[in-house]
Amino acid sequence: MLSLTRPLVPDRRPSRAMVSLVLTLFVFAASLISLTSGAAGLGLTDLLAAFLGEGLSPRDQVVLYDIRLPRLALGLAVGAALAVCGTLLQGLFRNPLADPGIVGVSAGAGLGAVLAIVLGGLLPIGIASGLGPSLVSLAAGFGGWIATLLLYRIATSGKRTDVALMLLAGIALSALAGAATGVLTYVADDRQLRDLTFWSMGSLAGATWTKLAVTLPLIGVTLAVAPRLARGLNALALGEAQAAHMGVDVQRLKRLAILCAAAGTGAAVAVSGGIGFVGLVVPHLLRQAQGPDHRRLIPHAALLGAGLLVLADVVSRTIVAPAELPIGILTALFGAPVFLWMLLHNSLLRGR
Amino acid sequence: MIRNLSVRLGRRTVLENVTLSARPGELLAICGANGAGKSTLLKAVLEEVPARGTLSLNGHEIGGGRPQALARQRAVLPQDTDVAFSFTLAEVVAMGREAGDFAARPEVDHLALSAVGLQGREGDDFRTLSGGERQRGHLARALAQVWEPVGPDGPRWLMLDEPVASLDLGHQLKVMQLARSFADAGGGVLAIMHDLNLSAMFAERMAFLVDGQLAALGPPEDVMTEPLLERAYGCAVILDRVPSSGPWLLPQNCGPGGAGSSGRNALQS
Numbered sequence: 001m002l003s004l005t006r007p008l009v010p011d012r013r014p015s016r017a018m019v020s021l022v023l024t025l026f027v028f029a030a031s032l033i034s035l036t037s038g039a040a041g042l043g044l045t046d047l048l049a050a051f052l053g054e055g056l057s058p059r060d061q062v063v064l065y066d067i068r069l070p071r072l073a074l075g076l077a078v079g080a081a082l083a084v085c086g087t088l089l090q091g092l093f094r095n096p097l098a099d100p101g102i103v104g105v106s107a108g109a110g111l112g113a114v115l116a117i118v119l120g121g122l123l124p125i126g127i128a129s130g131l132g133p134s135l136v137s138l139a140a141g142f143g144g145w146i147a148t149l150l151l152y153r154i155a156t157s158g159k160r161t162d163v164a165l166m167l168l169a170g171i172a173l174s175a176l177a178g179a180a181t182g183v184l185t186y187v188a189d190d191r192q193l194r195d196l197t198f199w200s201m202g203s204l205a206g207a208t209w210t211k212l213a214v215t216l217p218l219i220g221v222t223l224a225v226a227p228r229l230a231r232g233l234n235a236l237a238l239g240e241a242q243a244a245h246m247g248v249d250v251q252r253l254k255r256l257a258i259l260c261a262a263a264g265t266g267a268a269v270a271v272s273g274g275i276g277f278v279g280l281v282v283p284h285l286l287r288q289a290q291g292p293d294h295r296r297l298i299p300h301a302a303l304l305g306a307g308l309l310v311l312a313d314v315v316s317r318t319i320v321a322p323a324e325l326p327i328g329i330l331t332a333l334f335g336a337p338v339f340l341w342m343l344l345h346n347s348l349l350r351g352r
Numbered sequence: 353m354i355r356n357l358s359v360r361l362g363r364r365t366v367l368e369n370v371t372l373s374a375r376p377g378e379l380l381a382i383c384g385a386n387g388a389g390k391s392t393l394l395k396a397v398l399e400e401v402p403a404r405g406t407l408s409l410n411g412h413e414i415g416g417g418r419p420q421a422l423a424r425q426r427a428v429l430p431q432d433t434d435v436a437f438s439f440t441l442a443e444v445v446a447m448g449r450e451a452g453d454f455a456a457r458p459e460v461d462h463l464a465l466s467a468v469g470l471q472g473r474e475g476d477d478f479r480t481l482s483g484g485e486r487q488r489g490h491l492a493r494a495l496a497q498v499w500e501p502v503g504p505d506g507p508r509w510l511m512l513d514e515p516v517a518s519l520d521l522g523h524q525l526k527v528m529q530l531a532r533s534f535a536d537a538g539g540g541v542l543a544i545m546h547d548l549n550l551s552a553m554f555a556e557r558m559a560f561l562v563d564g565q566l567a568a569l570g571p572p573e574d575v576m577t578e579p580l581l582e583r584a585y586g587c588a589v590i591l592d593r594v595p596s597s598g599p600w601l602l603p604q605n606c607g608p609g610g611a612g613s614s615g616r617n618a619l620q621s
Contacts, residue, residue, distance in 0.1 A: 094436035235447055237436040241400050246451035246497065247423030292437035 016296050019289065023303035027076070030310040034072045035064070037314055039322050042068070066209075074207040074215070075313045076306040078272045081219040081264040083305025084226050086279025087297055091233035092257045093163055096287070099280040100265040103258060104147035104170045106276075107177035109269040110200060111184075112143020117196045118184045136199065137211070141270030147173060148262035152255075161254045163240075202273035202328030204313050215267045222264030223302055229257055230294035237292070275328045277335025278305050284342055357405035359389075359396050359564075366392045367403070367564045376507035379531055379541040381551035384561035385585050390544045391431075393561065394513055397542075398428060410506040423451045426509040427497035429490055431517065435478045441465070441489050442474035448493030453503060464496040465489075467530055469523065483518045491515065491527060501539025510534055512543040516550060528554045552576060560584050 036044045040063040050056050050064060082100065089098040100106060116139035151173060155166035188196065232253040235243035244250050265279070282305045286297055309327070312334070316327040354374075359367040367389045374380045384390050396403035399414065407414040409425060427448065435444065445461045454460045465471050468488040473481075481489060491512075498508035510531060516524040524547070531541045532554050545551040551558055552572035560568040560575060562584050568575040581589045 096437070231450070234439075234443075235451070237439055238444070238447070239430075239433045241398070242428070242430060242433055244400075244419055245398065245423060245426070245428040246447060247420040248451075249419055287437065291443070292439055293443060 013291050027307040030307040034310045071207040075310040077219045078268040079305040079309025080302040081268040082278040083282035083301040085261040085264045087283040087301045088257045088261050104151045104173045105144040105265040107174035108147025109140040109144035111177040111181050112139035113199050114181045114184045114196050118188045118192050137270040141266045144266035200274045201326030202275040215271045218263050218267035222260045225260050226298050233294040277331045281335045359403045370566045374542050376540045378556040379535045381545040381555035381558045388561040389564040427494035429494045429512045431513045438477045441476050445493045449496035452497035460496050460499045464492040468492045501537040509540045
């Protein structure tokens with residue numbers, strides 16, 4: 001009689017510990033590159049000196065602690081949030097093509113941002129100057145959340161949320177938000193047009209500790225809750241009915257996943273604008289590398305998303321230095337071909 | 353235990369006042385024509401469709417909440433259900449095991465897969481399996497969820513929706529034997545069945561649904577009568593007994609003289 005203490009799986013997939021280690025090193029390396037590259041010329045030796053407690057010049061201190069470090073932290077948080085939210089939504093919709101855009105977050109946030117940019121000047125002077133530059137972020141965040149909550153309400157009747165209805169309603173709502181955005185774009189003046197164009201292409205520039213103080217808690221909650229949904233999302237791959245028979249409270253799972261995705265993506269979009277493809281491509285890449293088990297997928301997506309976005313940010317601020325290329329252009333530029341390549345080479349087509 | 357269960361879908365009453373009690377240690381086959389309400393009965397028991405009446409499992413009323421506790425006492429084999437993403441057979445079976453009381457016993461995966469004849473296929477992508485293999489894979493998952501037929505809270509249950517529908521003869525027998533031995537070990541099995549011969553061979557009792565009502569319930573030799581089968585299936589049948597083993601065989605005759613008025617009713621309803 002066979003006695004087995006571990007699953008008898010001829011597993012060609014790398015072990016969880018191995019993937020975790022590689023991804024952690026990747027994030028660490030990306031962070032190091034991010035901290036030591038930029039226009040100010042603060043290099044690796046200066047960074048080492050700072051770590052060893054040797055004094056930096058006041059100018060270098062500002063560069064490191066007030067510019068690069070908050071920017072790095074924001075990049076890590078936004079990258080992790082986008083990737084994890086993409087993973088949650090793909091699991092929830094049982095569809096590898098889902099991304100945060102699908103629950104209306106992107107369209108709602110876009111509309112909010114454009115509203116703030118174009119009509120922000122109409123606000124009473126006190127409010128406008130009090131909020132200052134964070135007005136756009138706030139409006140984007142609220143726009144994203146309102147859109148998602150609205151969709152959730154539309155798709156929920158009684159105690160059950162119809163995921164397919166949510167998907168379709170999301171398309172309609174996105175179109176509506178797009179139309180409203182179009183109207184506002186039409187009436188915008190040249191300066192506003194430039195602002196909203198750049199907003200839609202995304203950027204981590206202007207990261208400050210104040211912005212982080214608002215963003216990090218929301219993203220932190222998302223990242224803390226997401227791993228708890230992993231077992232439920234695995235079961236959901238067999239369909240809602242089977243997940244319920246396997247002990248999953250499906251309605252609770254849906255509600256938490258949607259709220260989580262809205263909080264995480266809303267916060268990320270609010271501070272960084274439109275950064276696409278991270279939420280779509282990262283879960284895909286990881287499923288290819290290590291299988292679809294959400295218990296590893298979610299933490300690893302956080303790591304890979306964080307590392308990739310930080311690297312993209314490094315490229316965005318060095319490739320056309322001293323100017324900056326919007327990071328959304330880069331993520332699309334690399335994300336889209338990678339996505340196409342995966343489409344042609346893997347199970348998306350083979351496995352239905 | 354099912355008491356006075358009624359299900360209405362739109363204006364149509366699909367099930368009417370069905371009262372039925374499955375017993376531990378027993379394989380209960382639910383039979384009936386297409387549209388008679390078999391699947392609806394199972395769906396109502398599993399709370400997949402809204403129903404009136406009371407349902408209980410091991411003395412506790414089912415309804416609203418505590419899916420985790422239910423999952424430890426009851427596993428469900430669906431007819432066919434697609435799997436999203438490239439989960440391997442082993443991962444799917446492990447999901448069932450971890451939903452039950454056996455999270456700490458990974459060896460159960462292998463035992464369950466061996467029981468359904470899928471040993472050595474653990475690493476296969478579930479979606480690349482054939483229809484019959486998928487069905488056996490899901491059965492292995494359900495078996496792993498209730499691996500020991502009797503648990504600390506009483507007997508465990510297997511709910512099977514047409515467990516042999518897409519299987520070849522050999523695997524049909526094998527799967528029915530698995531269900532049989534689960535019941536023999538003290539568990540309870542409720543199976544929606546199309547194949548009357550297999551039902552009569554393996555089930556202690558058979559329940560016949562006709563137009564949403566329970567028409568007969570009892571041991572195969574009592575309920576399998578020619579009038580009942582003609583009423584249930586709208587088609588004249590000749591019953592016979594296989595002398596050596598005792599099960600019933602059904603040469604069927606659905607010729608011109610066979611389909612009577614009840615047959616036309618069944619088609620119209």
